Amino acid sequence: MALRSRPRSTRLLVVTLVSVSLLTITLDYKEGDSGPLAGLGRTALSIVAPLQEGVTRLTRPIGNFFSAVTQLPSLRDQIERLQDENAQLRNQRVLSVSELHQLETLKHLADLKASLDPPSTGALVIGSGVDNSEWTVEINKGSSDGIRENMPVFSGTALMGHISRVATNASMVRLIIDPNSKVPARLDEANTTGLLVGQGEEDLKMLGVPPATKVSVGDTVVTSGYRLEGQPTGIDPPGRVIGTVSHVGGGGSALEKDITVRPAVNFSTLDDVLVVLSTGSG
Amino acid sequence: MRRTLTLALVILTAIVLQTTVFADVRLLGAKPELLYLVTIVIALLEGSSSGAVTGFACGMAQDFLLNQPKGITALTLTLLGYAVGVTSQYIVTQSALVPVVMVALGTLVGVLFNRVVALLLGQAEASAYFVVRIALLSAVYNAILTPIFFPLIRRLTQASTKQRVGRW
Numbered sequence: 001m002a003l004r005s006r007p008r009s010t011r012l013l014v015v016t017l018v019s020v021s022l023l024t025i026t027l028d029y030k031e032g033d034s035g036p037l038a039g040l041g042r043t044a045l046s047i048v049a050p051l052q053e054g055v056t057r058l059t060r061p062i063g064n065f066f067s068a069v070t071q072l073p074s075l076r077d078q079i080e081r082l083q084d085e086n087a088q089l090r091n092q093r094v095l096s097v098s099e100l101h102q103l104e105t106l107k108h109l110a111d112l113k114a115s116l117d118p119p120s121t122g123a124l125v126i127g128s129g130v131d132n133s134e135w136t137v138e139i140n141k142g143s144s145d146g147i148r149e150n151m152p153v154f155s156g157t158a159l160m161g162h163i164s165r166v167a168t169n170a171s172m173v174r175l176i177i178d179p180n181s182k183v184p185a186r187l188d189e190a191n192t193t194g195l196l197v198g199q200g201e202e203d204l205k206m207l208g209v210p211p212a213t214k215v216s217v218g219d220t221v222v223t224s225g226y227r228l229e230g231q232p233t234g235i236d237p238p239g240r241v242i243g244t245v246s247h248v249g250g251g252g253s254a255l256e257k258d259i260t261v262r263p264a265v266n267f268s269t270l271d272d273v274l275v276v277l278s279t280g281s282g
Numbered sequence: 283m284r285r286t287l288t289l290a291l292v293i294l295t296a297i298v299l300q301t302t303v304f305a306d307v308r309l310l311g312a313k314p315e316l317l318y319l320v321t322i323v324i325a326l327l328e329g330s331s332s333g334a335v336t337g338f339a340c341g342m343a344q345d346f347l348l349n350q351p352k353g354i355t356a357l358t359l360t361l362l363g364y365a366v367g368v369t370s371q372y373i374v375t376q377s378a379l380v381p382v383v384m385v386a387l388g389t390l391v392g393v394l395f396n397r398v399v400a401l402l403l404g405q406a407e408a409s410a411y412f413v414v415r416i417a418l419l420s421a422v423y424n425a426i427l428t429p430i431f432f433p434l435i436r437r438l439t440q441a442s443t444k445q446r447v448g449r450w
Contacts, residue, residue, distance in 0.1 A: 010331040010364070017338040017360045024345075024353030029403070037352055044346040048297060055302045128305030130297065130344050131355075132313050132416045133397065138301065200412060201311050268306075 042167040046142070049170030052127035053140050060271070088264060091220055092157065092241055099239045120154075120276045121145050126170070135178035135200060137161070137270055142169045146277050152223075152236045154274045158264035159183065159223055159242045163275065175267060176204060176242065184226035185242055185261075189219045193226065196242060196261060203246050206259040213257055219245040221261045235278055288442040289324075289336060292435060293343050296320050301347075309426075312419035315389055316431075317344050317355070319424045321363045322388040323435045326381055330367025337363030351403055358396040362388055381432045386425035393417040 028037045121141055129136035141147055143166045151163045153173045161181065164174040174181050181198040185206065192215075194208040206221065225238030241264050249258035296316040304313050317340040325333025341356030366388050373380055397413045 010334070013331050014334045014360060014364045017334055018357060021338070021341070021353045021357035021360060024342075024356065025351050025403070026353075028352040041346045041352065044343070048294075048301075048347060051294070051298050052302050055298055059303050060306075127298075127301035128313075130300055130317075130347050132315070132393075132420055133400075133413075 042165070045138075045165070045172070046167040046169050049126060049138065049140065049142075049167065052138060053124070056124075056126045088220075088241070088244065102239070119146075120274050121147070123153075123273050123275055125270045125273060129172070134180070135175040135198065135267070136164060136172050137175065138170055138172055139273060139275070140170055141275065142167045142171050144168050147171050147275055148277075151278060152240075152276050154240065154276065155265045155270055155272075157241055159236060159240050160263075160265040160267070160270065160273065173273070176263060176265075177201070177267060182228060183236070183242065184224045184228060185221050186224040186238075187213070187215060187219055187245070188222050189216075190214055193224045194259070196221070203260040203262045204243065206245075206261050207256065209257040209259055211255070211257050215245055215248050215257060215259060217245050217248060221245060237276060237278065285439075285442045288438055289339065292320060292438060293317070293336075293340055296340070297343055297347065309419055309423045312416050312423060314423040314427055315393060315420045316424075316427075317341070317359065318362065318389045318392050318420075319385055319427060319431055320435065321359045322366050322385050323381065323428070323432050324439065325363040325366035326370050326384055327436055327439060328367075329370070330364045333363030333367035334360050335363070337361070351400075354396060354399050354403070357399065358392055361395070362392040378429075382425050382428045385428045385432075386421045389424040390417050390421035393420055 024037065027035070031037055123139040123141040123145075125137050126140045127138040129138075139153075147163055147166055149163050149166055152159060153161050153163065159176060161173040161175040161178070162183075163171050165172040175198070176183055176196065177198040177200060179198050179200060181196075183196040184193065185196045186193045187206075187209065190213050192209055192213045194206045196204045196206050199205055209215065221242045221244065223236035223238055223240045223242060225236055227235050243261045243263040243265075245259055246262040247258075247260040296319070300313065300316045304316065321333060321337040321340050324336040337359030338356050341354075341359035342352075344355045344359075345352040366384060370384070394413070394417050397417070
């Protein structure tokens with residue numbers, strides 16, 4: 001008896017579960033970020049976040065030890081990287097001096113002080129996204145610390161991503177290498193703006209740069225502070241480092257220059273980050 | 283009751299491990315898909331209906347922590363759990379390789395299915411090359427982890443079903 005009823009009840013079960021899944025997909029699609037399902041998602045995030053924080057605090061020192069061991073044979077690489085970083089920092093200092101002048105002028109020109117020098121809060125990276133197709137990390141600060149969606153997040157002084165989802169005690173950061181990430185940027189030397197789009201593990205792609213622009217490998221790319229269409233909040237503070245040009249292509253016949261940009265942030269070793277609490281009022 | 287709790291604990295552990303430890307320990311840039319692994323292993327151990335229910339729970343848990351339309355992973359894993367459960371009825375050999383091969387194949391097919399559904403819903407922006415590469419890598423990674431997780435999950439689920447009451 002049980003043997004005969006088993007396949008049918010199993011099939012019924014599977015059909016029910018599949019229907020519920022489809023219903024969830026439809027509901028979520030219609031609701032967007034405001035409905036009760038999104039609320040449930042935020043609740044799930046705030047439940048898992050403390051666990052992740054615990055595990056991360058426990059395992060990160062171990063992980064750091066092992067990655068240090070595996071890096072031993074490539075000490076030369078490390079030195080090279082440090083030299084690169086050194087050069088970049090020097091570059092940055094020159095940049096920040098000129099930026100300071102610019103800032104002063106701007107401050108005088110318009111009363112923009114608040115939006116140019118926004119408050120920020122430090123946070124700890126406690127986990128990464130669940131799935132392989134998105135490049136996100138989770139941090140241990142949320143809406144109770146004043147964090148809202150689209151706020152820019154920095155690692156050191158370089159831009160690493162934007163807040164994509166907020167719970168009370170944790171939030172998700174979409175890294176700039178995520179294919180869904182779009183950052184308005186400026187080539188510092190050429191003073192030309194464009195749009196940086198993530199390409200996952202590969203370097204960022206810079207779109208919208210005219211072919212006549214003079215760009216060379218090693219040029220610094222900074223935030224332009226422009227607002228993206230359909231993004232009410234979260235303007236990046238202008239002039240912050242994103243990365244350096246790693247490849248320039250595209251002949252004279254191309255409509256735009258083919259530029260890739262290597263991020264200044266090392267995304268495999270994210271630890272302490274800084275969220276700029278910019279309200280984007282400017 | 284005890285079973286449900288055990289299952290919830292296994293899923294929660296898988297999610298936390300997936301987002302913390304295995305976020306740092308990658309195989310050529312790919313993370314394992316621990317929730318696929320859990321679904322397939324439970325389906326192998328307990329059959330199609332258990333597989334479907336576990337898959338559904340795993341998928342919902344993962345979806346609500348993700349930023350994509352909720353329900354896609356639940357749909358994938360429900361079908362995957364059911365399919366693996368049904369397939370396992372036709373496998374007679376007791377070889378220890380069975381779970382490894384099933385996990386590898388299941389993960390590969392499951393991830394590809396998931397990405398295709400996401401694509402149809404206008405959510406996937408990655409290239410086909412990338413999707414196939416990630417599906418293959420996570421399948422291999424899951425297969426490598428199977429010898430560790432399969433006995434662990436088997437022991438946990440068996441301990442919680444000493445006195446079998448229902449049959450879901």
